[in-house]
Amino acid sequence: MLRTRFAPSPNGPLHLGHAYAAVVAHDLARAAGGAFLVRIEDIDGARSLPALAAEFLADLAWLGLTWDEAVVHQSARLPRYAAAAEHLRALGLLYPCTCTRTEVLAASRATGPDGPVYPGTCRGRTDRPAGAAWRLDMAAALARTGPLSWDDALAGRQLARPERFGDVVLVRKDAPASYHLAVTLDDAAQGISLVTRGADLFAATDVHRLLQALLDLPVPRWHHHGLLIGADGRKLAKRRGAPALADLRRAAGPTDGLALANSLRKGQIPAGLTLAPSLEDTP
Numbered sequence: 001m002l003r004t005r006f007a008p009s010p011n012g013p014l015h016l017g018h019a020y021a022a023v024v025a026h027d028l029a030r031a032a033g034g035a036f037l038v039r040i041e042d043i044d045g046a047r048s049l050p051a052l053a054a055e056f057l058a059d060l061a062w063l064g065l066t067w068d069e070a071v072v073h074q075s076a077r078l079p080r081y082a083a084a085a086e087h088l089r090a091l092g093l094l095y096p097c098t099c100t101r102t103e104v105l106a107a108s109r110a111t112g113p114d115g116p117v118y119p120g121t122c123r124g125r126t127d128r129p130a131g132a133a134w135r136l137d138m139a140a141a142l143a144r145t146g147p148l149s150w151d152d153a154l155a156g157r158q159l160a161r162p163e164r165f166g167d168v169v170l171v172r173k174d175a176p177a178s179y180h181l182a183v184t185l186d187d188a189a190q191g192i193s194l195v196t197r198g199a200d201l202f203a204a205t206d207v208h209r210l211l212q213a214l215l216d217l218p219v220p221r222w223h224h225h226g227l228l229i230g231a232d233g234r235k236l237a238k239r240r241g242a243p244a245l246a247d248l249r250r251a252a253g254p255t256d257g258l259a260l261a262n263s264l265r266k267g268q269i270p271a272g273l274t275l276a277p278s279l280e281d282t283p
Helices: 016-031 050-062 078-090 101-107 138-145 179-189 204-215 245-251 256-265
Strands: 003-006 035-040 094-097 133-136 149-152 156-159 169-171 194-198 221-225 227-229 274-276
Touching (some): 016 050, 016 221, 016 227, 016 256, 078 133, 078 204, 094 169, 138 204, 169 179, 245 256
Parallel strands (some): 003 035, 194 221
Antiparallel strands (some): 094 133, 133 169, 149 156
């Protein structure tokens, strides 16, 4: 059975870009007679606001979207992240890193999909310093797995090239897991068979495919959909003040959310926005 999910982070309100992503995931599941799930990715320290989770569910209900199982919170899954990290340490694939962002930026000689590529300053460390981040030894990981590929419903078969990211952080200094590790483990635990998300995360799938191979996890298909972008040519973002769905919901009638969702389904994008197939998001 096809299983999709919508997994927002409660560090700011949902906006129209989230509405479009939720509609895509919901409708693909419904069209296949499958299940649509909701996950709250709430492990971003003080930036995760518990009160927003209830707002998210109210927003989805206003859009006429329903989900099929209990909502999962990442904050309830911390032991699984810790166990996965310990497994990778036991394989000799993680090492501690105490470099600051400033130091990484100054020492980096290449740029990858996530920004400056880590130059390997701490690679080879075997101690466990308090407050360190933990990085994946990318070369050692790829030597263990060999070549990998994955399937996108829109773009077809893809050769995974996670080496472009360098030694990515899997356990952050300020959070129990990085996005890469947490989302990969969560999708596997929830049995997600089609991962839907924006085209801006297309390259990140290479890292997730690598982690699936290292942790012996099932491999789903992906569906990287287009992004809603504003008049400034960039994707909608909380940090840039995109209008909140909650504000629209409170100002509009109870059926206006369903009308909005239906408009998004038809490709009728609200004035001032454009649906782009891909976008490089710059700060």
